[in-house]
Amino acid sequence: MDQGEIWAVGGGKGGTGKSFLAANLGITLANQGKRVLLIDADLGCANLHTCLGIDYPEATLSDLLTGRIKRIEQAIVPTGITRLGLISGAQDILAMANPKHAQKTRLLKQIQELDMEYIILDLGAGTSFNVLDFFLIADQGILAVLPEPTSIENVYRFIKSVFYRRFRKIAREEAVREIIAQAMDQKNENGIKTPYDLIKQVARMDGAVGELLKNEMYSFRPKLVVNQVRSKDDITLGFSMRSSCTQYFGITVEYIGYVEYDDHVWQATKRRRPLVTEYPMSSSARGIKSVAARLVTHEQLTIDYLVDTAPRR
Amino acid sequence: MKPLREQNFYELFEIPVSATREQIEQAYALAKKTYGEQSLAAYSLFDSEERKEIIRKTHLAYETLSDENRKKQYDRDVLGLAVPEKPPQPAGPVKTTPAAAASEPPKDIAAPVEIESLTGTLLRQVRERRGIPLQEIADKTRINITYFEFLERNQYRSLPPSVYLRSYVLQYARILGLDPVRVADRVLFLVEQSKGSGKRSV
Numbered sequence: 228m229d230q231g232e233i234w235a236v237g238g239g240k241g242g243t244g245k246s247f248l249a250a251n252l253g254i255t256l257a258n259q260g261k262r263v264l265l266i267d268a269d270l271g272c273a274n275l276h277t278c279l280g281i282d283y284p285e286a287t288l289s290d291l292l293t294g295r296i297k298r299i300e301q302a303i304v305p306t307g308i309t310r311l312g313l314i315s316g317a318q319d320i321l322a323m324a325n326p327k328h329a330q331k332t333r334l335l336k337q338i339q340e341l342d343m344e345y346i347i348l349d350l351g352a353g354t355s356f357n358v359l360d361f362f363l364i365a366d367q368g369i370l371a372v373l374p375e376p377t378s379i380e381n382v383y384r385f386i387k388s389v390f391y392r393r394f395r396k397i398a399r400e401e402a403v404r405e406i407i408a409q410a411m412d413q414k415n416e417n418g419i420k421t422p423y424d425l426i427k428q429v430a431r432m433d434g435a436v437g438e439l440l441k442n443e444m445y446s447f448r449p450k451l452v453v454n455q456v457r458s459k460d461d462i463t464l465g466f467s468m469r470s471s472c473t474q475y476f477g478i479t480v481e482y483i484g485y486v487e488y489d490d491h492v493w494q495a496t497k498r499r500r501p502l503v504t505e506y507p508m509s510s511s512a513r514g515i516k517s518v519a520a521r522l523v524t525h526e527q528l529t530i531d532y533l534v535d536t537a538p539r540r
Numbered sequence: 541m542k543p544l545r546e547q548n549f550y551e552l553f554e555i556p557v558s559a560t561r562e563q564i565e566q567a568y569a570l571a572k573k574t575y576g577e578q579s580l581a582a583y584s585l586f587d588s589e590e591r592k593e594i595i596r597k598t599h600l601a602y603e604t605l606s607d608e609n610r611k612k613q614y615d616r617d618v619l620g621l622a623v624p625e626k627p628p629q630p631a632g633p634v635k636t637t638p639a640a641a642a643s644e645p646p647k648d649i650a651a652p653v654e655i656e657s658l659t660g661t662l663l664r665q666v667r668e669r670r671g672i673p674l675q676e677i678a679d680k681t682r683i684n685i686t687y688f689e690f691l692e693r694n695q696y697r698s699l700p701p702s703v704y705l706r707s708y709v710l711q712y713a714r715i716l717g718l719d720p721v722r723v724a725d726r727v728l729f730l731v732e733q734s735k736g737s738g739k740r741s742v
């Protein structure tokens with residue numbers, strides 16, 4: 228059996244629609260006949276179960292991480308949707324100490340051994356190591372951004388943090404690690420502003436590591452979803468962010484679609500019902516479906532898309 | 541990926557050398573929007589001087605690429621591309637559909653291709669003879685068409701790092717019906733070799 232593909236939804240800022248996207252992408256895949264597991268990896272602030280309209284379950288991810296339950300299967304609860312399972316997160320921050328890297332790795336191994344085709348991780352806000360590590364573990368890292376300055380800035384900070392975390396893992400040597408840590412500080416004295424500068428600096432210290440980091444730049448391809456769009460400019464923003472990331476970070480961000488701002492979302496939320504189940508024909512549900520389709524086929528939007536003025540799906 | 545000052549106009553616009561007029565227009569419009577005064581996407585990464593710098597290069601790129609003669613000259617002088625007099629004609633009969641041609645075992649070309657003399661140009665000739673559009677390979681492999689264009693134009697220094705390149709060339713060669721491993725080895729060798737010589741990219 229093939230291992231399931233892991234998707235992680237992150238993006239830095241709170242309230243950008245990460246849980247909303249994770250839940251509805253999961254349902255969309257399950258409705259298409261895929262076996263899907265949703266995992267609420269928002270440790271301390273779990274609410275994915277609410278997006279699915281179910282009560283906070285008995286067994287959760289923290290039970291698994293603390294070893295209270297042994298087998299991952301025991302933590303999966305049904306969602307009322309065929310082929311879609313859920314592992315809920317911890318709601319109490321105190322109960323959920325920071326899992327060690329080894330614990331996360333073991334969890335990952337167990338996840339991959341499950342008979343699932345897709346595993347979707349809903350990440351918390353912020354750029355804690357937990358969030359970054361889960362994002363890095365995923366086959367497809369999805370960034371949810373809102374078309375507003377603070378959210379965009381947060382996504383960039385998120386990208387940078389993920390990136391440097393990855394770099395640090397590759398670089399074993401203390402001196403190189405030190406440079407990477409310094410680079411995180413925007414006003415560092417080495418004049419390192421962008422990953423380009425960093426890689427150049429590292430390559431001077433150790434050519435082989437510089438080469439490794441460069442390869443890392445090529446393989447790191449986060450996916451971007453613009454949520455709550457209200458205008459054509461909001462749709463264009465995804466392309467602009469893609470270009471900016473190429474110019475600044477030297478990485479390829481794939482723009483995989485957008486979801487319109489839609490009153491149906493809060494109408495569904497109020498009734499504790501998932502959007503795509505409750506309003507499958509709404510504009511936002513259609514947006515989710517095309518995002519899901521592009522993730523499955525590994526496609527992205529091309530700028531020809533903008534030629535048609537009318538939103539097209 | 542390269543920093544701005546090392547990017548050529550195609551890299552700046554993220555379009556293939558074969559881009560249509562329309563694609564060039566679109567890319568230009570997007571760049572103006574992305575790095576302009578009202579920019580939401582770029583202001584936090586680039587200060588206004590840096591954005592002006594990008595815009596300046598964008599104007600120049602547009603002026604050059606939208607003028608057929610200047611584009612030709614640019615392709616020749618900066619990219620080092622030989623500009624064909626006529627649009628390349630597929631040599632030999634290409635009656636089979638591209639897909640069928642791709643799966644057919646190589647008859648005509650395979651034997652005569654001396655691996656020691658294999659270059660990007662020769663790969664292009666093989667491909668054209670097989671009647672397989674480059675776009676089709678890019679679509680099938682989901683690999684950026686620009687890389688294949690660089691490869692076929694012997695622009696080895698513009699190719700991605702070898703770990704990726706190897707897998708790209710393997711897939712490319714497989715579609716052409718050539719021995720993937722030998723072709724990949726050869727291309728990587730050419731890349732290594734090109735690192736010694738100093739052709740400047742802009």
Ligand SMILES: Nc1ncnc2c1ncn2[C@@H]1O[C@H](COP(=O)(O)OP(=O)(O)OP(=O)(O)O)[C@@H](O)[C@H]1O
Nearest residue numbers: 241242243244245246247352455487488489492496
């Ligand atoms: N396309 C949309 N149209 C209208 N409302 C939306 C849309 N997407 C999300 N929302 C609303 O925005 C709010 C935040 O969404 P959500 O809880 O999914 O964000 P989050 O990123 O998971 O937040 P947190 O970081 O706190 O976990 C919710 O009330 C949700 O219903």
Ligand SMILES: [Mg+2]
Nearest residue numbers: 245246269350
């Ligand atoms: Mg959430």
